[in-house]
Amino acid sequence: MLWLLAGLAVLWCATGAGIYFSVRHSLYQSIDTALALDARLARFTTLGDSDSEDGTARGRGQRLQDRLADYHDPQGRSFYQVWNSQGEVSERSESLGDVTLPKLDISGNDPVFSSTVLADGRAVRLMSFRTAAAGGGGPKGKGKGRHGAGSSLIALAKETSEMEGTLASLLGGIGIAGLLAAAGTFFLVTMALRHSLRPLKTLSEQTRNIDAPSLNARFDAAPAPAELQPIYAALNELLHRLEQGFERERRFSADLAHEMRTPVAELKMLGEVALKWPDQTDPELPAHTLAIASQLENLIEALLTLARLESGETALQLSTVDLSALCHECLQPCAEKVEAKQLELHLRSEPGLTMETDARLLRIILSNLLTNAVEYAPASTRIEIQLDPGSITIANAAPELTQEDLPHLFDRFWRAEKSRSNSAHSGLGLSLARQSASAIGFRLDASLSGGVLSFTLKKC
Numbered sequence: 001m002l003w004l005l006a007g008l009a010v011l012w013c014a015t016g017a018g019i020y021f022s023v024r025h026s027l028y029q030s031i032d033t034a035l036a037l038d039a040r041l042a043r044f045t046t047l048g049d050s051d052s053e054d055g056t057a058r059g060r061g062q063r064l065q066d067r068l069a070d071y072h073d074p075q076g077r078s079f080y081q082v083w084n085s086q087g088e089v090s091e092r093s094e095s096l097g098d099v100t101l102p103k104l105d106i107s108g109n110d111p112v113f114s115s116t117v118l119a120d121g122r123a124v125r126l127m128s129f130r131t132a133a134a135g136g137g138g139p140k141g142k143g144k145g146r147h148g149a150g151s152s153l154i155a156l157a158k159e160t161s162e163m164e165g166t167l168a169s170l171l172g173g174i175g176i177a178g179l180l181a182a183a184g185t186f187f188l189v190t191m192a193l194r195h196s197l198r199p200l201k202t203l204s205e206q207t208r209n210i211d212a213p214s215l216n217a218r219f220d221a222a223p224a225p226a227e228l229q230p231i232y233a234a235l236n237e238l239l240h241r242l243e244q245g246f247e248r249e250r251r252f253s254a255d256l257a258h259e260m261r262t263p264v265a266e267l268k269m270l271g272e273v274a275l276k277w278p279d280q281t282d283p284e285l286p287a288h289t290l291a292i293a294s295q296l297e298n299l300i301e302a303l304l305t306l307a308r309l310e311s312g313e314t315a316l317q318l319s320t321v322d323l324s325a326l327c328h329e330c331l332q333p334c335a336e337k338v339e340a341k342q343l344e345l346h347l348r349s350e351p352g353l354t355m356e357t358d359a360r361l362l363r364i365i366l367s368n369l370l371t372n373a374v375e376y377a378p379a380s381t382r383i384e385i386q387l388d389p390g391s392i393t394i395a396n397a398a399p400e401l402t403q404e405d406l407p408h409l410f411d412r413f414w415r416a417e418k419s420r421s422n423s424a425h426s427g428l429g430l431s432l433a434r435q436s437a438s439a440i441g442f443r444l445d446a447s448l449s450g451g452v453l454s455f456t457l458k459k460c
Helices: 002-047 057-067 161-196 198-208 226-276 285-311 323-340 359-376 403-408 429-439
Strands: 078-083 089-092 112-117 123-132 151-159 318-322 344-349 354-358 382-388 391-397 442-449 452-459
Touching (some): 002 161, 198 226, 285 429, 318 323, 318 359, 323 382, 354 359, 359 429, 429 442
Parallel strands (some): 344 382
Antiparallel strands (some): 078 151, 112 123, 123 151, 318 354, 391 452, 442 452
16 A cells, blocks of 8 residues: 555656646746747837937837837836847836846847846846847938947846746645545545455454364355455365375374384283293294384384485485396395295386486385385286386286275375285385485376276486
């Protein structure tokens, strides 16, 4: 509103100044036109002088008085003054009183206009021009007049006090009108903005009342003006994302408690048995305890790695990686299960294909994807591994997976219902793989077609 009012103030000032100077120019132009007309009469009278009685200065003055009566009115507002060729004042109007008109320097024959203030404080508009001197030779060739040969300088002036008063009144009127317009505009702009911003105030009040339990609420965009419809849509979309995020966090907390409860309960039970029957301790108890501790360690390490990747604290260590060799290395821990399930591994790759990336993070991605494929692929099926420049695709049969399951594959601790009892897998592998892919500038996506699940890793 302040910027709008400031812009309007500049516009009002420019408009007022334009009106003022336009009227001022017109008034001065009218005075100059009147002076030019009087100058023509004065020049005609001067050129008509002769050595006769009417050719004297008194006779010329009488003719000027007859033709230009206002210039001889002692109380008049018009003045004239004549200088002869020697630069002496030869004639002047009685209305000047004790003051004289200023003598302007005229180099040519064109009249010169000027605005000045007389010694007694009267503001005048002055026009000076040259004309032939009296006695310049009449039709009978008589002698020279009292001005002698050469030219005379005549100055005509009109008092502009009344015009200046009019301009002052105009300027005051423009100023008052501007102030009234400013006050009216301020009121109208304030009311208009207050009315227009009312939907925003309503929106802010609705937003203030939203908290974690009410993230399922949505803003009603129907009564909002068209300008706010995109904002309402964006806020509703934001609430949807926040609701999903909070739901994932709640589910993560519940899943984490579930994953941690089982190994902790087992450790507690083993400890209680060892304390109650120390002489009858199972020889396999230490190995069993170590396995449970290793499971907890792997779970905690995976969570810490995820946290570092999500916060961007992991520094990349770029190197040239042989993709085919890295895939064989990641498949080594799964060799026994591949043989037990009679899985067929089909690796397709260009000879010597390499990738410039962080080998540690790429190993995490491939290990989790390949382990996931070997673990969940049905027995006697094929696992396809396609290595291309800039992309890696791993596909395996997944007949029990549905399209509704795809959005949850990368959720932490999410597993298909059948596999939730399998404590060997915590459900963090795919989440860790996607975060690792994001850290090295890749995107990991999943697709399901014809019962075949495909994971594709490619540059963003």
